[in-house]
Amino acid sequence: MKSILAATLSIVTLVSSALAGPVDDMLSADRTFAAMAKSDGVPAAFAAYASDDVRMFPEGGASYQGRDKLVERFAGWPDGAMLEWTPMDGAAASSGDFGYTWGTYVFTAKGEDGETSSYGKYVSIWRKDDGEWKFIVDIGNQSPAPEPAD
């Protein structure tokens, strides 16, 4: 009886982890990405996690494609500015190689009058390239104030 229960529990665990797997993996990649932005800087982290064919949708700017262009644009990242984000949730395709995460962000810039922060939310679309999750789309927009999870 005990072993039947154990076997059943194992199957339940396997099935639910097969479903949760890709979303958890993408959220984990997104968190490591955010941690790298803190430790190594925003431009280095974006360059490391972007796919070759990434498509970027900067607020107030035109969309553009390619990691090379991303690196070029992020070279102008302002001194002392920081983008911090908190992955919240996401969803994945049944193939487990494609999905998205979303979260909230705080952008802090240093100006003459000290620091100013703006708040927003973002969506990243991820694709598994040779076993590694890379984001193929990045888009965000502003929120009026820090928002709770919904």
Place this chain on the structure above:
Amino acid sequence: MKSILAATLSIVTLVSSALAGPVDDMLSADRTFAAMAKSDGVPAAFAAYASDDVRMFPEGGASYQGRDKLVERFAGWPDGAMLEWTPMDGAAASSGDFGYTWGTYVFTAKGEDGETSSYGKYVSIWRKDDGEWKFIVDIGNQSPAPEPAD
């Protein structure tokens, strides 16, 4: 000879449509969605194409989840306002049941001083629910001016 050529062409057509299929299908759904916004109004079109568990990321507002909430919010759609969009491209998961489209939009509002337009770009994430493409995420942000395809 003719029949061999015809068979070969059929196979080529089948293979390329299997690869292009999901992205073309999502772009086609997105175009029909945009056409419905023109013919039936923006609120009706969004209600028709949103998944039950849709997650919305309105510019300047907090994110929210669920078609019921979407319908509630869009009930306040301003008289004479129009959202027109042009799907440009996208990508799909290998399972063919999940992907995204992106495009550009023009939002036109009627005010006391006539019409004012604002321009932007958007990303919609799509999932195939019981054979029908529904969007599960909608997010956009502003662009400085009408932008060409990139």
